[in-house]
Amino acid sequence: MAIGRGRALAEHGAAGVDVTADGGAAAGLIQLNCRVSPDGLATVTMRGDLDLATADRTIRFIADVIDHHDGPVRADLSEVAFCDACGLGALIRVTAHAEQAGRRVELTSPSRAVTRIMRLTGVEDWLLGSALAGADATASAAHRG
Numbered sequence: 770m771a772i773g774r775g776r777a778l779a780e781h782g783a784a785g786v787d788v789t790a791d792g793g794a795a796a797g798l799i800q801l802n803c804r805v806s807p808d809g810l811a812t813v814t815m816r817g818d819l820d821l822a823t824a825d826r827t828i829r830f831i832a833d834v835i836d837h838h839d840g841p842v843r844a845d846l847s848e849v850a851f852c853d854a855c856g857l858g859a860l861i862r863v864t865a866h867a868e869q870a871g872r873r874v875e876l877t878s879p880s881r882a883v884t885r886i887m888r889l890t891g892v893e894d895w896l897l898g899s900a901l902a903g904a905d906a907t908a909s910a911a912h913r914g
Contacts, residue, residue: 798817798818798820798822798823799815799816799817799818799819799823799826799827800814800815800816800817801813801814801815801826801827801830801831802814802816803830803834805838805840808840809839809840809841810840810841810842810843811834811838811840811841811842811843812842812843812844812845813830813831813834813842813843813844813845814844814845814847814848815827815844815845815846815848815849816848816849816850817848817849817850817851818849818850818851818852818856819849819851819852819853819856819859819860819883820851820852820853820855820856821853821855821856823856823859824855824856824858824859825859827856827859827863828859828862828863828866831844831863831866831874832863832866835863835866835867835870835872835874836870841873841875842867842872842873842874842875843874843875843876843877844860844863844874844875844876844877845877845878846860846876846877846878846879846880846883847877847878847879847880848880849879849880849882849883850880850882851882852880852882852883852885852886853886854886854890856883856886857883857886857887857890857892860876860883860896861892861896864876864896876896876897877897879897
């Protein structure tokens, strides 16, 4: 994959490749990275604040991964330090973009900040459905064990 103007562009057949978004006014507030594993899973990691200043850049980056990568796409939210309503809106827009393209983006490992705003607004089950189901199954298995 390569980056152009903060966009992730897939190279066919590229596996095990790291891509990081370049410059821009929001560069110091959020770091976006995409890693494609040998099995074809594209994992977008976000580190920093997901808010008004970074939402559009984040949407463009993840939408480009969805549009240019044929395999599954996952967004790791574990390192998002702050998320406001605009940041939540960005996650909703990315999810809607994937659905419109006939695809799915899996939002995983939400940080405390992301989980809090999702719960407050009632979208946690909708946005994290499969991630929550997996976590519940793991917790149930641990409880039984």
